[in-house]
Amino acid sequence: MKIKFLGAARAVTGSCFVIETDQARFAVDCGMHQGNDKIEKRNWNADIYEAAKIDFFLITHAHIDHSGLLPLMAKNGFRKPIYTTEPTGDLLKILLLDSAHIQETEAGWKIKRLQRWGKSADVAALYTTKDAEVVAPLVKTKKYNEMFSPAPGIKVNFLDAGHILGAAIVEIFIEENGASTKLVFSGDIGRRHQLMVEDPAIVKEADYIFMESTYGDRNHKNEEESLNELAEAINYSYSRNEKIIIPAFAVERTQEMLYSLYLLNEKGKLPKDLPVFLDSPLAIKATEIFRRYHSYMDKETNSIVKSGDDPLDLPQLQFSSSTEQSMRINEMKGSAIVISASGMCNAGRIRHHLRHNLWRPGASVVFVGYQAQGTPGRRIVEGAKNIRIFNDDIAVKANIRTIGGFSAHAGQSQLLDWLKNFTNKKMPVFLVHGEYSAQETLAALIKEKLGFGVTIPEYQEEILLGPGAEIREIKAQVVEEEPRVDLDALIGSLEAKVSELKSRKKNIASLSLSRQMEIQDMLKEADMNIDEAKIDV
Ligand SMILES: [Zn+2]
Ligand SMILES: [Zn+2]
Known part of the structure; x- marks a missing residue:
């Protein structure tokens, strides 16, 4: 064979x-x-x-x-x-x-x-x-x-x-x-x-x-500590009346987060009046599948189920399937936990929650999964001061936590x-x-x-x-064409445009103020894009 x-x-x-x-x-x-x-x-x-x-x-x-x-x-x-x-x-x-x-x-x-x-x-x-x-x-x-x-x-x-x-x-x-x-x-x-x-x-x-x-x-670090770290992040923002945002993959990590919150609740470490939102239609569907298959889970889970409890449920848990429900979370005042996808913040509803909370000093963003290079999640974890979301430059002032023990x-x-x-x-x-x-x-x-x-x-x-x-x-004779990026041509073209712009400064100054403002916005945006392009080089 x-x-x-x-x-x-x-x-x-x-x-x-x-x-x-x-x-x-x-x-x-x-x-x-x-x-x-x-x-x-x-x-x-x-x-x-x-x-x-x-x-x-x-x-x-x-x-x-x-x-x-x-x-x-x-x-x-x-x-x-x-x-x-x-x-x-x-x-x-x-x-x-x-x-x-x-x-x-x-x-x-x-x-x-x-x-x-x-x-x-x-x-x-x-x-x-x-x-x-x-x-x-x-x-x-x-x-x-x-x-x-x-x-x-x-x-x-x-x-x-x-x-x-x-x-x-x-x-x-x-x-x-x-x-x-x-x-x-x-x-x-x-x-x-x-x-x-x-x-x-x-x-x-x-x-x-x-x-x-x-x-x-x-090896993985801090396996035992993860639950405590999660509790700390929750307390930090709960006491400041701000939100706790958890980006999580829809399958498995989301359910593990719900389970973790259930355990914290059992230990009295989850405030009873703190709403928990699961804000991802895919994660909601996946959670419903998980709930059907307790027989595929471990003994500890099954003994919880036998006692009449569901470790993937909490009294304060709310599913938000529709876009309107999701938007309401952002309008809502006060503290809440929001679990949303995608796990690496490059797509999905999580981006809205980051836009509303990243700049708030009392809020927390808790990363519980792998963040691939090039994703917004990775940039936040690595300490970026600003993050681009929906063409907006958002300052990162929230409490950023990475919990490594959930692999x-x-x-x-x-x-x-x-x-x-x-x-x-x-x-x-x-x-x-x-x-x-x-x-x-x-x-x-x-x-x-x-x-x-x-x-x-x-x-x-x-x-x-x-x-x-x-x-x-x-051995296969695999000829894989390397994708090429012509940096020299790109940078050359940028330099030429910048010097052209310099030579036309006077012309710009003579335009109407509203047109000048438009140009200012465009150049600011280009400036930010360049910042983002060189962030990890
Ligand atoms: Zn896998
Ligand atoms: Zn795999």
């Missing part, structure tokens, strides 16, 4: 591993490539998946970097089953529709921009709502530990990955030419002692393991602990889903401490696997 790495190879996003046996061609995960332009270009390389020739997909969990290209497969003719767990099946349906909506909106913007430049606007969305709707009926759900056979000679079992609700580790048993081989895909491995979900299941047997390595080079990924030592359980010391380890530098660090530790051989596959690399056989790597 052979395996081809179509994503999450020396990168975190785009998980997709295509396996070909003598009887079937299938894939584990079908994630979207996210990050810089070079990585995102891979989403448009749809042909390499040969979607119409895939017999089935196994999806480890609902995160878009593991599932986001399923509608693209449907667009390219895939109509076979997609196997996953029950909660993932439900979450997929809302997340893929949301993702399709984002794709359509982005294509719309591109068309408008091209039209403004007088160019022809022949831009199609990566995929559409219609494509996402084709995916839903293909989803077939299984429980953890419910072995099934999706094709002749292949058996599959999902185990709890302890990452987000319904996330799975996948065991695949393959019979080929009279020999059996077991592959294990870790999916994303959860952090131990995470709220809501169980610790990752222990696996002991495998012929090959494909393991994530997101935090291969570091849903195992840190370095936990990854090693999980891998240590495998008994077959000859088992090759393939590291996927990580930045290359983190993977190298982890690979060295695995070789040194556990003695396994480690391979870090490249994008589009193909590897032959077989029982007891040597790994044979076939």
